[in-house]
Each structure stands twice: as structure tokens, then as C-alpha cells.
Amino acid sequence: MAHLLIVRHGQSVWNLENRFTGETDVDLSPLGEQEALRAGKLLKPHPVDIAYTSVLKRAIHTLAIIKVQTGWRDLPVIRSAALNERNYGLLQGLNKAEVAQKYGAEQVALWRRSYDVAPPQGESLKDTYERVVPYYTAQIEPQLRAGKSVLIVAHGNSLRALMMHLEQISPEKIALVDLATGVPRLYEFDASLRIVEASYLPHRKGVV
Numbered sequence: 001m002a003h004l005l006i007v008r009h010g011q012s013v014w015n016l017e018n019r020f021t022g023e024t025d026v027d028l029s030p031l032g033e034q035e036a037l038r039a040g041k042l043l044k045p046h047p048v049d050i051a052y053t054s055v056l057k058r059a060i061h062t063l064a065i066i067k068v069q070t071g072w073r074d075l076p077v078i079r080s081a082a083l084n085e086r087n088y089g090l091l092q093g094l095n096k097a098e099v100a101q102k103y104g105a106e107q108v109a110l111w112r113r114s115y116d117v118a119p120p121q122g123e124s125l126k127d128t129y130e131r132v133v134p135y136y137t138a139q140i141e142p143q144l145r146a147g148k149s150v151l152i153v154a155h156g157n158s159l160r161a162l163m164m165h166l167e168q169i170s171p172e173k174i175a176l177v178d179l180a181t182g183v184p185r186l187y188e189f190d191a192s193l194r195i196v197e198a199s200y201l202p203h204r205k206g207v208v
Ligand SMILES: O=C(O)[C@@H](CO)OP(=O)(O)O
Pocket: 015, 019, 020, 021, 022, 023, 085, 088, 112, 156, 157
């Protein structure tokens, strides 16, 4: 059966500086480029037919490095803003530790990891889910149903929203799920597109 691979972009310059990034279009840090190379090595044994990414350069750059590293130079790529990072509103650009000092760690934890508490003028994870999952269902799932394997290179929160959908993670439990930069997660499906295995590469055997 077809498989799906999801990868969060490599470390960005603002990840490194511990700043809320959201839809700000910052590029990879040097470590982020290394993480993308490593992701390419891990992905190589799992060829795909099509790739999807956001319109933000940290994801586009990660995918470009993966394409070179895997030798998948002709891999078709579709970019969509539906896969962008959640909009962090007024927090974008601010240092996460400074925001925690000002508003308290508990409030910041709610803004960062709760399902439905939106940061000021930004998107909650629920808002993000409501744009990511319909895009996945309409555009990406049909590829899998047609037997095509798919790679998605996107962002911490847009991918957490997708993981909620794929793995039936509850709003309470998703608060505990963090996705590391540049570590691919592999989903294998049965003929009815039910997940038979979900695991981070290179580790296998993590059965859902
Ligand atoms: O700043 C951001 O856009 C995201 C991802 O880096 O941060 P957080 O992990 O706090 O949601």
C-alpha cells in the first residue's frame, strides 16, 4: 500500500533565537540545513510519488535539500498556504522566554499547545486544523487512495493538526505531542487507508 511521510522543516533562524515564528517567512539555520540533509538520508529508502509543502521558505528549502539528498530531482511538488504554520498573531517575532516572563508560563503553554486557545489575533490549533485537514482530505488523501506515496514537508503546528486527524489524537492529548525538526514520521496504511503503522524514522515498529 501507499505510504505517507510527514516532516517538519529543519531548525529555522527564529527557532534558534527562540522567537514565535508562525507565518513569518524566515529561512533555515545552518543546523536546519544539516537536519534537512539527515531527513533526506532517512527518507531515501521510502520513495514517494508526489510532495506537498507550504508557501514558506523554511519548508520549501527543507524539501529542496531532501530532493537533492535523495536524488528525487523530478519529484512533483505542490505548494499550498493551507499547510503553512499557524498564524501566531501578535506573538510573531517575540522571544518565547520573554513572553513567558510577561504573561506567565501557564498562559504561554495554553497559547502554544492547547487545542482551542488562540494567541492574540492569531490562530488556535483548532483554527489550523480547520484549514489543514480539509486540504489533506480533498487534495492529499485521494493520491493515497490512488496508490501514490506522499511526502508532506510542513510545520510544527500544521503537522500536529494533521497528526490529530490521522492518529485520532484527542484535544487533551495533542497538548503533549511535539514534533522535532527534520525527523520524518512514516505512516503505512492498509487497503482501506487505515493506519497499520506510524513511526518516526529510523525507528520502526511503533504500532498505533
Ligand atoms: O514559533 C512557531 O511558529 C512554532 C514552531 O516553531 O512554535 P511553537 O512550537 O511554540 O508552537
